[in-house]
Amino acid sequence: xxxxxxxxxxxxxxxxxxxxxxxxxxxxxxxxxxxxxxxxxxxxxxxxxxxxxxxxxxxxxxxxxxxxxxxxxxxxxxxxxxxxxxxxxxxxxxxxxxxxxxxxxxxxxxxxxxxxxxxxxxxxxxxxxxxxxxxxxxxxxxxxxxxxxxxxxxxxxxxxxxxxxxxxxxxxxxxxxxxxxxxxxxxxxxxxxxxxxxxxxxxxxxxxxxxxxxxxxxxxxxxxxxxxxxxxxxxxxxxxxxxxxxxxxxxxxxxxxxxxxxxxxxxxxxxxxxxxxxxxxxxxxxxxxxxxxxxxxxxx
Amino acid sequence: xxxxxxxxxxxxxxxxxxxxxxxxxxxxxxxxxxxxxxxxxxxxxxxxxxxxxxxxxxxxxxxxxxxxxxxxxxxxxxxxxxxxxxxxxxxxxxxxxxxxxxxxxxxxxxxxxxxxxxxxxxxxxxxxxxxxxxxxxxxxxxxxxxxxxxxxxxxxxxxxxxxxxxxxxxxxxxxxxxxxxxxxxxxxxxxxxxxxxxxxxxxxxxxxxxxxxxxxxxxxxxxxxxxxxxxxxxxxxxxxxxxxxxxxxxxxxxxxxxxxxxxxxxxxxxxxxxxxxxxxxxxxxxxxxxxxxxxxxxxxxxxxxxxxxxxxxxxxxxxxxxxxxxxxxxxxxxxxxxxxxx
Numbered sequence: 001x002x003x004x005x006x007x008x009x010x011x012x013x014x015x016x017x018x019x020x021x022x023x024x025x026x027x028x029x030x031x032x033x034x035x036x037x038x039x040x041x042x043x044x045x046x047x048x049x050x051x052x053x054x055x056x057x058x059x060x061x062x063x064x065x066x067x068x069x070x071x072x073x074x075x076x077x078x079x080x081x082x083x084x085x086x087x088x089x090x091x092x093x094x095x096x097x098x099x100x101x102x103x104x105x106x107x108x109x110x111x112x113x114x115x116x117x118x119x120x121x122x123x124x125x126x127x128x129x130x131x132x133x134x135x136x137x138x139x140x141x142x143x144x145x146x147x148x149x150x151x152x153x154x155x156x157x158x159x160x161x162x163x164x165x166x167x168x169x170x171x172x173x174x175x176x177x178x179x180x181x182x183x184x185x186x187x188x189x190x191x192x193x194x195x196x197x198x199x200x201x202x203x204x205x206x207x208x209x210x211x212x213x214x215x216x217x218x219x220x221x222x223x224x225x226x227x228x229x230x231x232x233x234x235x236x237x238x239x240x241x242x243x244x245x246x247x248x249x250x251x252x253x254x255x256x257x258x259x260x261x262x263x264x265x266x267x268x269x270x271x272x273x274x275x276x277x278x279x280x281x282x283x284x285x286x287x288x289x290x291x292x293x294x295x296x297x298x299x300x
Numbered sequence: 301x302x303x304x305x306x307x308x309x310x311x312x313x314x315x316x317x318x319x320x321x322x323x324x325x326x327x328x329x330x331x332x333x334x335x336x337x338x339x340x341x342x343x344x345x346x347x348x349x350x351x352x353x354x355x356x357x358x359x360x361x362x363x364x365x366x367x368x369x370x371x372x373x374x375x376x377x378x379x380x381x382x383x384x385x386x387x388x389x390x391x392x393x394x395x396x397x398x399x400x401x402x403x404x405x406x407x408x409x410x411x412x413x414x415x416x417x418x419x420x421x422x423x424x425x426x427x428x429x430x431x432x433x434x435x436x437x438x439x440x441x442x443x444x445x446x447x448x449x450x451x452x453x454x455x456x457x458x459x460x461x462x463x464x465x466x467x468x469x470x471x472x473x474x475x476x477x478x479x480x481x482x483x484x485x486x487x488x489x490x491x492x493x494x495x496x497x498x499x500x501x502x503x504x505x506x507x508x509x510x511x512x513x514x515x516x517x518x519x520x521x522x523x524x525x526x527x528x529x530x531x532x533x534x535x536x537x538x539x540x541x542x543x544x545x546x547x548x549x550x551x552x553x554x555x556x557x558x559x560x561x562x563x564x565x566x567x568x569x570x571x572x573x574x575x576x577x578x579x580x581x582x583x584x585x586x587x588x589x590x591x592x593x594x595x596x597x598x599x600x601x602x603x604x605x606x607x608x609x610x611x612x613x614x615x616x617x618x619x620x621x622x623x624x625x626x627x628x629x630x631x632x633x634x635x636x637x638x639x640x641x642x
Binding site for chain 1: 336340343344347348351352359362363459462463465466467468469470471474475477478482483490574575577578579581582585586596597599600601603605608612615616619620
């Protein structure tokens with residue numbers, strides 16, 4: 001024990017004295033890949049579209065500008081939807097909800113998942129086992145089925161949607177965090193903090209968490225990709241935002257019957273969702289490659 | 301989208317993560333694994349029942365809405381045993397599930413088992429077709445990319461699979477509909493117009509686009525893990541040894557590299573098949589395919605509790621069962637794990 005105490009300050013030194021955190025290093029390396037740049041570009045463009053779009057809309061999202069499923073004309077640049085509303089205006093206004101809901105759900109899942117994962121990794125006793133088995137149970141439901149199960153009785157409430165999506169992602173984040181944290185909990189600086197009598201909360205979030213930010217970043221961008229897809233899918237099924245809201249997922253649901261006569265009302269939101277998820281996934285892949293680069297560098 | 305997909309390999313597959321059973325032996329491991337699966341299913345049944353039927357408040361009212369007549373409320377209470385204590389409701393329900401008596405649909409009055417039987421077969425057929433195509437296809441793509449590492453074939457498949465992996469399946473589905481069903485070519489039906497009582501294989505054209513959507517959604521994941529695993533194996537000592545022995549490359553690949561590279565892919569394949577059980581929800585809804593996924597969406601819309609309970613239990617059970625099979629298959633196939641156990 002006394003040896004460890006003596007060793008502690010030197011072990012702590014590199015962590016404190018390091019000018020760049022490992023996360024910044026990973027992000028820099030990730031930016032070196034073409035795919036990360038393309039991904040960031042896509043995400044940036046679509047977020048901009050979602051945020052600024054509503055102000056550029058030529059019509060109100062609920063205003064009737066023509067008869068249903070009109071093809072593009074001077075009045076409606078890309079045609080009208082199933083009720084005769086302007087597709088362009090509804091498309092420009094429809095990105096905000098998906099972005100906001102999926103970002104909130106992902107953040108919530110991160111907070112819960114990180115807390116459970118760190119706790120389990122640090123406890124490493126029966127509590128770890130119980131937590132992991134409990135997560136296995138939640139994982140037995142495909143995300144969409146879990147969300148539908150929760151929506152089935154309470155109804156399509158947005159807060160419930162966010163909670164349900166977060167609940168389906170938190171176990172996966174917790175598993176990853178636990179795995180990454182297990183490699184850290186035995187390090188000397190954790191032991192040093194224990195000897196110094198730091199409270200568990202401080203050890204978990206002050207000592208261990210900063211050392212697993214890089215894999216967490218990769219996981220977060222992946223989870224965001226899936227949150228976007230899941231939220232959009234739920235809206236597409238009709239259990240997300242309710243009419244007359246303008247929402248990309250709901251637009252696909254409302255207009256798919258008119259696909260043969262007026263494809264734009266479906267193709268635009270589908271393309272936007274597709275490009276957004278491709279963008280976030282490219283960023284995730286770039287970060288993952290940068291992260292593996294570190295491992296390879298030390299292994300070879 | 302999803303889910304289960306990017307899961308790191310199951311615990312048993314990670315180096316050093318394998319837990320030795322205290323009493324040793326493959327048989328004991330399998331028994332333990334099955335018991336754990338049953339325990340998981342039991343807890344799942346508690347969650348399904350709790351989320352649907354045991355919530356605080358008047359469940360019958362929640363199902364029927366505010367305008368429900370007292371008579372109708374009473375009928376629903378009777379059907380779901382809502383007048384009895386929650387524990388009794390649960391045991392009654394669980395006994396029913398175990399004996400195949402799934403109750404009566406609130407929406408159409410049919411016994412749930414009759415209503416679902418054709419749909420289960422249709423969905424199983426769809427998943428089977430998707431699995432039969434995507435598994436060999438992705439093993440092939442994965443191995444080829446590994447063998448042609450960093451050459452044009454590998455780069456192109458890497459970009460394509462990365463993009464496909466990101467896309468939610470309804471995006472893939474709509475793209476296929478626009479491409480083959482409505483706008484570009486009109487060669488395949490965009491929606492299935494067959495009833496649930498017609499076996500879908502008699503109208504095979506309605507299966508093609510939904511199956512293709514699932515194939516495109518699943519193949520990227522399996523082929524990527526197969527590529528990674530194959531690269532690792534190709535760099536291993538025993539493949540080097542086989543080459544130095546003077547074996548032909550074809551034999552090195554087929555006899556020595558492939559069997560070992562497939563092992564990690566088994567777990568991912570099982571996860572992907574389980575994922576298909578959830579993926580069919582969106583895909584069947586999109587194509588109006590007469591299966592359980594579409595039935596689940598309808599049931600959630602009409603709050604048809606017996607159908608929701610049966611289908612969520614079924615899908616979760618498929619997941620647990622597939623994972624169980626994958627774990628057992630991995631143990632039996634992988635020599636290292638087998639000897640570690642006995």
